[in-house]
Each structure stands twice: as structure tokens, then as C-alpha cells.
Amino acid sequence: MAEPDLTPETKVSEVAAHYPAVLRTLEALGIDYCCGGNRTLAEASQSAGMPVERVVAVLKAAITQAAGTPESEGRWVHAPLDELMQHIVQTHHVYTRAELPRLQEMLALVNQVHGEKYGDLLMPLQEKFLLLKEELEAHLRKEEEVIFPAIAALLAGRTNGSIAQGIEELESEHDGAGDLLKAMRQITDDYQVPEGVCATYEALYRGLQELEADLHRHIHLENNVLFPRALELRRAA
Numbered sequence: 001m002a003e004p005d006l007t008p009e010t011k012v013s014e015v016a017a018h019y020p021a022v023l024r025t026l027e028a029l030g031i032d033y034c035c036g037g038n039r040t041l042a043e044a045s046q047s048a049g050m051p052v053e054r055v056v057a058v059l060k061a062a063i064t065q066a067a068g069t070p071e072s073e074g075r076w077v078h079a080p081l082d083e084l085m086q087h088i089v090q091t092h093h094v095y096t097r098a099e100l101p102r103l104q105e106m107l108a109l110v111n112q113v114h115g116e117k118y119g120d121l122l123m124p125l126q127e128k129f130l131l132l133k134e135e136l137e138a139h140l141r142k143e144e145e146v147i148f149p150a151i152a153a154l155l156a157g158r159t160n161g162s163i164a165q166g167i168e169e170l171e172s173e174h175d176g177a178g179d180l181l182k183a184m185r186q187i188t189d190d191y192q193v194p195e196g197v198c199a200t201y202e203a204l205y206r207g208l209q210e211l212e213a214d215l216h217r218h219i220h221l222e223n224n225v226l227f228p229r230a231l232e233l234r235r236a237a
Helices: 012-018 020-028 041-048 052-066 081-155 163-187 199-236
Strands: none
Touching: 012 020, 012 041, 012 199, 020 052, 020 199, 041 052, 081 163, 081 199, 163 199
């Protein structure tokens, strides 16, 4: 394949949308591709404390290496929007709704068992998690009951004047969720499990990291793929 056409001025969102096989590479580089997708690679590299030339070279190598794998096809960039919305609901919404109460119970148990020794860590973690849970539950309802039906109406040829405002609100909520995830990671020192704790404590940290990873992909699909395509459809209408 031809070498990927990446430059320091390429937006992170474009890399994430067209080359989804390198999402893990972006994460390893410390580059936010969901809430921070509107930045250029130069801006993102500066925030991550790395030369942009190195970041571009690493991404080009990762894209070339991933060529031919199903994930590298970037199918959601061109897939029908109704199919993409169905994927988001059935994959990410279902997962999030199942994980939030499970992790809440685990966090309460870990706090009960280890709160005396690690309360200074666990109490603020629990506070941030419960806030995240509350915001996500309302957010998912808004997507399913308001924004996704509005996009479906656009697909059917019916205009909706408020969809741009609704999408802007969702993107702002994505930023809020991203800030809470960063705060939780900071509180836990990048989810470093303390020595001598129980298996539930370890499972809690593993579950929180998996939730974070899934939310990153969820937000990426909306901010970088679904919402821009829906707004373009709205302008064309």
C-alpha cells in the first residue's frame, strides 16, 4: 500500500476515523483521539511531550503494519449511519449499562474492606465514579431518545433544526466524561494496584480501565465519525 498521507497538520480525528487499527497506538503515545480529536498531530504531540516527527513516523509504521486487517478498513467512515448508530447502541451502550452497576458494587465492597487503609484514595475515586455513572446514564438516554432518532429522521428526509445544538451538547458531555476518566486515572496513579490487596480490588481497577477504553472508542465513533457525517447531512438537507 502507499505510505499514509500524514503531516503535522493532520487532525487526530482524521487518523482515528480512517485508521481505527492504530487507536491503541494513539493511546500508547498518550494522544487523546476522542475528546481531543480536533487537534492537529503537532498540537497533540506537543501536549504529549514528544516531537511531532516521531509521532507521525510511529503512526505511519503502525498503519502500514495493520494494513489488510479487518480493523484497518475504517468501515464506519463509510457505513450507513443507521448501521453505525445500531452498532454504538448494541455494542457500547449495552456494555456501559452492564458495567456501571457491576463496578459500583465492586467499588463499594473494596471501600468497605480496604477503606481504613486506602480511604484517602478510594473515597475520591468513588465520588468521581458515581458522578460519571450518573452523567453517563443520562447521556445514553439522550442519545437513544433524542439525538439518534433525530439523525434517523434526517436519513428519512425530515429536517431537524435543533440537531446541531443537540450534538454540541453531547460533545460537551463527552468532554466532561473524559475529564472524570482522567481524574480517576490520576487518583489511582494510572491504576497501580496497592500491594497486599484482595482480588476484588485488582478486578475493580481492571474493570475501570476496560470501561475507560470502551468509552474512548464509543466517544471516538460519535465525535469523529457519526456527528460530523450527520451535520454534513443536515447541511445538505
